[in-house]
Structures are given as structure tokens and as C-alpha cells.
Amino acid sequence: MSPTSQRILHIAIPSIVSNITVPLLGxxxxxxxxxxxxxxxxxxxxVGGMLFNMIYWIFGFLRMGTSGLTAQAYGAHDLPEVSRILLRSSGISFLLALALLILQYPIRIIAFHLIEASPEVRELASLYFHICIWGAPATLGLYGFTGWFIGMQNSRFPMYIAITQNVVNIAxxxxxxxxxxxKVAGVALGTLIAQYAGLFMAYLLxxxxxxxxxxxxxxKRVFTHEAMARFFQVNRDIFLRTLCLVTVTVFFTSTGAAYGDVTLAVNTLLMQLFTLFSYIMDGFAYAGEALTGKYIGARNRTELRLTVRHLFGWGIALALAFTLLYGIGGKGFLGLLTNERTVIEASSAYFYWVLAIPLAGFSAFLLDGICIGATxxxxxxxxxxxxxxxxxxxxYGLNASLGNHALWLAFVSYLALRGMVQAWLIRLRKSN
Known part of the structure; x- marks a missing residue:
């Protein structure tokens, strides 16, 4: 195995272990x-989980921006800036979490205006939301720590934190x-306790x-005007990009809910397979963030090109492996998640969309990581x-004739377009 692949795996494998435990929470x-x-x-x-995805993904720049900026400072051996980036990110994280706690009731009211769900689902999701929202300081604080650890080329610590969270959550x-x-309140309390266990471990590490x-x-240099301006300039595009991502995700879940509780349950179970794949691919994306930022900070273009080439080699191999894995055992996996026969039977009509996800989406994850590392x-x-x-x-073009199938076709196409447009823009930038 080449030294470049070894460096990628050194970061990717712990990231995969930690990331694969994240969907385990769900x-x-x-x-x-x-x-x-x-x-x-x-x-x-x-619905409750989607609300928090919508909220927390909006602030995903706290992790992604911290990772890219830290990796570049690390590559340039600028240790004072490395230290200040963590303090900057942590300070902003806790201020944003405080705002979420203060505004939790209007946030919930606005969110349910956007989501179509039955009265029973709405009531249970509201209970889940008002318990889990108190985990905002822990979750946003962990974004900063996780991005900083990855930027420091250390993906082992996020792995330890994720394992701790999952053990606590399950128990x-x-x-x-x-x-x-x-019931639902118990699930919410378990999640809340796990979030603070993770933050406490991050601080100890x-x-x-x-x-x-x-x-x-x-x-005096942590929150200077110049430093904060750069921090938010880097993260502005990540924030707007995340708004687009949240919009698509919210629309997918709320539209599935409008087709009825059974279809909503089917879409939820099938999306767990996408989530599993996405967090594994994110392990290699995190390696892309750390190594791209490091080599740009060190001005080492040779290693940067080798890293990108090897990342895509791994990405193609993983996409093919997951397509085969889901084709062989995906339906059996759904049976582990629920014993509701109506839900399992209804999922068969949509399962082939899951098989299209790995090859359609792997490049989007890798290019996201590379772009974050390069800021x-x-x-x-x-x-x-x-x-x-x-x-x-x-x-909207196909909904009238295809219904929920149009929703899945749109989602798979969306994944493919992300990678295709990013690749085209990167080539265009290089040619200029």
C-alpha cells in the first residue's frame, strides 16, 4: 500500500468507526x-430527528470551517492560530446554542408549519423536540472540537467520543x-444524556x-475583527450550502409524511441505509479535509494531487461494495429495524432506489471534503x-405520475448532480 493511502486510512478508518456510530444513534x-x-x-x-437535522445542519460550518482552517494552520506550523481557532469556534458554538434554547418554542411552531404529519406523530415529535433541544450546547460544542481534532490530523479522538456517546445512548x-x-420521552432522554457525555469526554481529551x-x-487576538471576519467569510458559503441541504432534507421528510404514516415509516427506514453509507463516505471526506488543508498550508502540491487521486480510488471501490451489500442483504437489514409487516412489505416497491445511491453519491462526499480542506x-x-x-x-415535474417514486428519483439525481457540478467547477478553476 502506498504511503498516500496509508495517510488517508490513518485518518479515514477512525473517522469511519466514529461516523458509523453516529447513525447508530438514529x-x-x-x-x-x-x-x-x-x-x-x-x-x-x-420528524423529531429531522427537526434537529434541520437545526444542527444549519450550524454545520462550526465543524467544517473549523476543520479546514485548523488543517491549514497545522500545515503551516502556526500553533498560536491553531489554538485560537478552537477557542473561536467554541465561543461561537455556545452563543448559538444559547439562542436555540431561548427560541425553542417559536422554532418548534415554525417547524411544524412546514411539516405535514398526523396529529399523533406531531404530538410525539413535539415531546421529543422539547427534551432533546437541551442538548444544543453539547452538540454545537462538539462540532467545534470534532472539526479541530480532524484538522489536527487526529481522527481517533472523535472516534472515542462517538463510541462513548453511543454506549451511553443505548444504555x-x-x-x-x-x-x-x-417510550418516545425515554428515547429523547437517552439521546440528551449521551450528548453531554460526549462533550465532557472531548474536553478531557x-x-x-x-x-x-x-x-x-x-x-486579545482570539476574537479580533480581522480573525472573526475571516472565520465568517470562510463559513458563509458553508452556511448557505447547508441551508440548501436542509431544505432538500426537510422537503423529503415532510413530503413523505404527506403520503401517510406507512410511507413516512418506509422512507425513514430506507434513509437509514443512505445514512449508513453517507457516514462511511464522510470518513474519507474527513481525510480529504485534513490532508488537503495540511498540504495547502504546507504548499505541497505534489502530495495534494496524490491524495485526491487516491481518495477517488477508495471512493469508487466503496460505492461498488455498498451497491453489492445492499443488493444482497439490504432487505434483511430492514427486518432488524422493525417488525411492522405493513412497513416492510411497502418498502419493497422503493428498495431499488437505495441501490442507486452509492454510485450516484460518492463523489459529492469526497469533493465536499476536498473543498473544505482547501476552504x-x-x-x-x-x-x-x-x-x-x-x-x-x-x-414537481414527475410527482403527478410517480408519487413517492418521484421523490426518490429526485433525491438520487440530487446526489449525482452535486458531484458532477463540483467536479466541473474544480476543472474550470484549474483551467483558469
């Missing part, structure tokens, strides 16, 4: 409520749901292994905007 929640005897429980977790959720008979960096901190966030935004426009054009 899988555990869906699996627990999937055995409570009603499709509305699955729908409530889907707490099972206890509250089955021992205390709390930083304190144990990065404490010497404190000597580089100059507090070329304008390319990310343009690619996402074009793909989002394509999503809505396809859905």
Missing part, C-alpha cells in the same frame, strides 16, 4: 420505537423506554493531550445550489 432510536407496536412512533422519531434509552416505560498549546493563546467553499455552494434546483424540478 438506528437505535428507530429500532426501539419500531418494536413498540405503532408506525406513528417511527414517524415521530423521523440510557433502553433503561428509560423499557424499565421506566417512557483536549486537557490531557493538548494542554501545552495553552501557552500560545493570546486572548474553496464557493464551489460547494454552487454545486449544492444546482443540485437542489434539480431536485425540485424533477420532483
Amino acid at each position: 438506528l437505535v432510536d428507530v429500532t426501539i420505537v419500531g418494536h413498540l407496536g405503532s408506525a406513528s412512533y417511527i414517524g415521530a422519531i423521523a 440510557a434509552s433502553l433503561f428509560f423506554v423499557f424499565a421506566c416505560d417512557m 483536549w486537557l490531557r493531550y493538548y494542554r501545552p498549546l495553552r501557552k500560545y493563546i493570546e486572548w 474553496a467553499t464557493g464551489i460547494m455552494l454552487k454545486g449544492m445550489a444546482a443540485a437542489s434546483a434539480g431536485f425540485f424540478l424533477i420532483y
